[in-house]
Amino acid sequence: MSSFNFFQHWYPLLPVEDIDPQKLTTATLLGIPLVIWKQPSSKTYQVFLDRCPHRLAPLSEGRIDDKSNNLMCSYHGWQFEANGDCTRIPQADNPEIIAQKNQNFCATVYPSCQKNDLLWVWMDESSAEIAAKTSLPLSSKIDSDKGFVWSSMVRDLEYDWQTLVENVADPSHVPFAHHGIQGNRERAHPIPLNVVQSTIELIKAEVDKPFKTTITFEPPCHLEYEIVLPGGKQLGLITYCIPVAPGKSRIVAQFSRNFAYQLHHLIPRWWDHLQNRNLILDGDMVLLHQQESFLQNINWKTAYKMPTKADRLVIEFHSWLDRYCEGKLPWEQVGVVASLPTGTTSREVLLDRYHQHTQHCSSCRNTLKIVKLWQWILLTYFIVIVSIVAVLPDSLRIDLGVWLTISALLGLGISALLRFWLMPKFYFIDYVHSQR
Template sequence: MKPQFNFFQHWYPLTPIEDLEINQPTAVTVLGLRLVIWKPKSAETFQVFLDQCPHRLAPLSEGRIDEKTGNLMCSYHGWQFDSRGVCTQIPQADNPELVSKNQDNLCAIAFPVQQQQELLWVWLDPASPEQAAQTPLPLSPQIDASKGFVWSSFVRDLEYDWQTLVENVTDPSHVPFAHHGVQGDRNKAAPMPIKIVQSTPERIEATASGRFPATITFEPPCRLEYAIQFGDSGKQVGLVTYCIPVSPGKSRIVAQFPRNFAQALHRFTPRWWEHIQTRNQVLDGDMILLQQQEYFLHQKTRTESWKTAYKLPTSADRLVIEFRNWFDQYCQGHLPWSEVGLEAQPRWNDHREQVLDRYQQHTQHCSSCRKALLTIDRLQIALLIYFALTVAIVALLPDALRLKLGLPGIAIAVLGLGIYGGLKFWLRPKFYFVDYIHAQK
């Protein structure tokens, strides 16, 4: 039986706009489709094409934005494409009319795009632009400055499947344990009853009771949102996640963290600091568990259902059960990998440095973390140069001045060397790899 849910005819956020490069193309994969993001010099919005030049299928993400035309140029043979994907130049053309007469056959495949709530959105079916125009984006009501909300954004590629990501985010009861000392406290864990308020093909809504009541909304295929109230104070904090299927065993999370209080603190907290201290740690704690859990579930469901493979006796598991039932009923329990020529295979990676590779999964995609890392590297070089120059200058000072001027200079240089050590051995690794050992938390 054909699944009722069409994953391709939906809007997906690819990344926060602030993280995109405006002067060069960026590659991204969604639902097994390799895409290229680029910004024409004459356009206000980014464009998204299939990452294949129609000439010889070379990746357009390895191309460049031509300085003269502002169009996307393929680096293999120099073919150029405008913002609609129309081929505008073929350097090898013997006949000047070759391009104009064959435009329909020489186009790059362009996808419908929108820019809303500081995110770049793509519609994954290029053959249905009319339907895309009539389909509203799955926007969060909490990403609204007019209501007093401020927010930050975060993106990371994950070493487990979309269904595992959705299942994890629908399970708030894991937070005190999987994120102890980061966002939770296992000593304060308590029952967290969940009630399903609404369940349709287009929306699942639930409420979680406890110290801070929350409304949880899942709008398939990607928006999964928490709205958490702090009593009767009117203060609200949210977790807005977009769960993006990338390929079998891989997903991407695009997250926004809104709140309607402490606006000044938001302005003064560096985005990159929040990423290395909190956001990446939370996902590290999940990643080391979930990529193995996914493998075990895949093995078990060869001979039995998830309903018997899992033991789900409490109401805290209610939303996980509802999501799994939705996935079975409307998607036949699988993603449409076969439609893009992919085959789902179980994976279990024992190399923790790869599973928790912050640089490949996050830093290289995040403009704030990239800039912070570049600043740290430059500062390390400056501190080493300062230390070397200070030592050399003090060595050349006359004896009469060495104690008076040299001693303070050496003291400052040694302090700088200590700062260099902190940058190199404590701060810089946080952009690359930090092992997460739950037994030590």
């Protein structure tokens, strides 16, 4: 029986629009720390192992040198160009040593590319030739020439890759876990799901009601819903389930459709994240984190009770994992302890939007900066205006002072709205199912 190689596949790390080209960006995939960077003159990003070959200091703590435009380690100043070659060792007594033994001093570079607005990485640095011949798990729904528009999102999750795939592969939880956001518990109905294909490379399922839906899982990460609505309208939910570490995963998602174009352009990306996408992920987080802790050291076949057709894709995924991966990810190959984190995790940590999403999303983090700025501007305006009105002559205080005071109070009200209603949505919103 063939075994599945998690390292010789393409994974998306982030939407390209969310990467700050002026800074070094970190990510972790399959327990391996990575640093993302690019030279100012380049249009493409590079993905390095986040370790300097000198003394294993994290390269992500370094900087892009102003003169050479290369990546500099902040520990001893070693520099590396885009292909990983070491170009400078400040401590070298003999500068020729770099040229003579350069292979010993190279940074580890993973094959990477940019496609469908995502930055992709291949996690086996020694098989670049295979990577070049391997197709990326792209969606045909990310194509403006076919009339589609789309938006993207990334969020780190406090549960394992297996749990993430299982959850996305389960459409029947939507009316309940996401009631009032993406579903309605009063309209829940049986889902006649049929698995029509299952190989080491692809699992495919189909649903006929209420809309014709095709669900495909292209291991290890690409899980997509293709929904056909009346009148030829199509929706696409394209998710990439990224294994970060035991008990940690990342979802990179793209949401496409071939209708409602004006609505797509009118709704800011950050607003969609706050009011829709983050809420959906919040609705799963506490449920799945606890479910995962209950499942430790227990076989899913005996722990789960799954008698309906709606569960068939979940069953097929776990069977695939058992058949080709021995029911686990290859953590031992990278020296990572496979056990899940122990102890109780607070809701503030589980639903920490800032560290899981906002800091990764260019739209949300930039909007948060603007919101903070306006909150202080309006608060300052209130203080200044009140101070001015207090020293106005009596003749002006009645006519001019009233309007100035009204404007100051209005500014104070907007400032309070930004501070106590909008800003928390970028950090933490508790999700209590019983109150929805």
